[in-house]
Amino acid sequence: xxxxxxxxxxxxxxxxxxxxxxxxxxxxxxxxxxxxxxxxxxxxxxxxxxxxxxxxxxxxxxxxxxxxxxxxxxxxxxxxxxxxxxxxxxxxxxxxxxxxxxxxxxxxxxxxxxxxxxxxxxxxxxxxxxxxxxxxxxxxxxxxxxxxxxxxxxxxxxxxxxxxxxx
Numbered sequence: 001x002x003x004x005x006x007x008x009x010x011x012x013x014x015x016x017x018x019x020x021x022x023x024x025x026x027x028x029x030x031x032x033x034x035x036x037x038x039x040x041x042x043x044x045x046x047x048x049x050x051x052x053x054x055x056x057x058x059x060x061x062x063x064x065x066x067x068x069x070x071x072x073x074x075x076x077x078x079x080x081x082x083x084x085x086x087x088x089x090x091x092x093x094x095x096x097x098x099x100x101x102x103x104x105x106x107x108x109x110x111x112x113x114x115x116x117x118x119x120x121x122x123x124x125x126x127x128x129x130x131x132x133x134x135x136x137x138x139x140x141x142x143x144x145x146x147x148x149x150x151x152x153x154x155x156x157x158x159x160x161x162x163x164x165x166x167x
Contacts, residue, residue, distance in 0.1 A: 059079050
């Protein structure tokens with residue numbers, strides 16, 4: 001079966017996967033875009049799980065000051081290499097994470113970081129579980145996983161701080 005390059009390009013734009021991965025997924029599904037997209041999504045999740053165990057000591061610190069200067073946030077985002085830390089995808093992720101911290105005021109990075117027995121609403125208090133402010137259908141963990149699949153390295157949030165005047 002011959003797959004038109006336009007369909008491969010369209011799937012690549014939707015999924016962020018490589019050209020050959022898109023082509024193979026379309027061949028596997030006999031040209032069905034929805035099924036091919038689902039296959040690529042499953043494969044990227046498997047790749048992300050493999051990368052989670054890798055150490056991440058490089059990265060950057062991103063600051064965000066909300067217009068008006070009354071609220072700000074800093075976030076440390078780690079990856080495996082300084083090369084990845086300089087990519088546009090990684091910088092964009094760090095910026096969005098700093099905006100999320102400023103907007104949603106999380107207390108912990110993950111549920112595991114919260115003290116045992118703490119009476120907290122996990123989705124509000126834990127950054128990774130919060131709905132993403134730019135797309136509430138996705139969690140912060142989902143956007144990090146998406147970026148891991150794109151850049152091919154493990155990414156973790158090291159720490160964060162939120163500042164507000166008068167608090």
